[in-house]
Amino acid sequence: MSIRVAVIGDIGGHREELARELRRLGADDNGRLPDDLVVVQVGDLIHRGPDSDGVVRLVDRYLRKQPERWIQLIGNHEAHYLRPPVFDWNERLSFGSRRTVRRWWRDGIAHAAVAVHTADEEFLITHAGVTEPFWRHQLDSAVSAAESAARLNATARDEATALFDGGCILGGGPPNPQVGPIWADRELELLPGWRNRPMPFSQVHGHSGSHGDCADERTFYDARQRHEVTLLEGGRIIGIDPGHRADPQRSWRSLVLTATEPPRIAYEHSATA
């Protein structure tokens, strides 16, 4: 079995950008996604661009009509409406969109993490990436991406979960090695810990990136796709935030992985155990 998993980075309220990428991936004129495709969106669907409410409506249509084809993760901008706000933002989702995002979270439709397996690589996908200290302390050094995703999702709704702990992007303080995978900064918080210790699996994240001006010799930037790949011992860290602001980036792409099994968000107990 082979499944195309298209991992889509931060959309930032740009509905037309999202719709265009889905057409490129094979969505038909009615928007229906093809049977061989699963979309993972890494969160930060909203804010910045012209039509956050339109993005929420579009994604909600997929989550209702083709729930097996869409895995929605949450970013810090969705979390803004799910928990007491921890930052100020100069726009606010409509009442209806707030209610929709809260329903995704309350009903277990949106997640903190997902694991994807290809023929020769395992990926943990989160909004901002799991730092090495977070993995060691909060995930008990889980050896697989699937187990890490399951642990993150199992604790995601706990009031005191470390998942939402902020770092240098939130409030502008010094880097916090224990920052959670909703807030980690790629350059200052995510990459440093993994440079000194083999990765147990690869990771894909949105949220932040150097967008081309990284001097690191192990990092490769694809300006057309706006993907940033750092090769490390044991795995790689792939950043896919396109960096849309009020105006979208002209050129960007989802990251398409060829998976050997459906993406996993939770523990699956063997029937023969």
Ligand SMILES: [Mn+2]
């Ligand atoms: Mn973000």
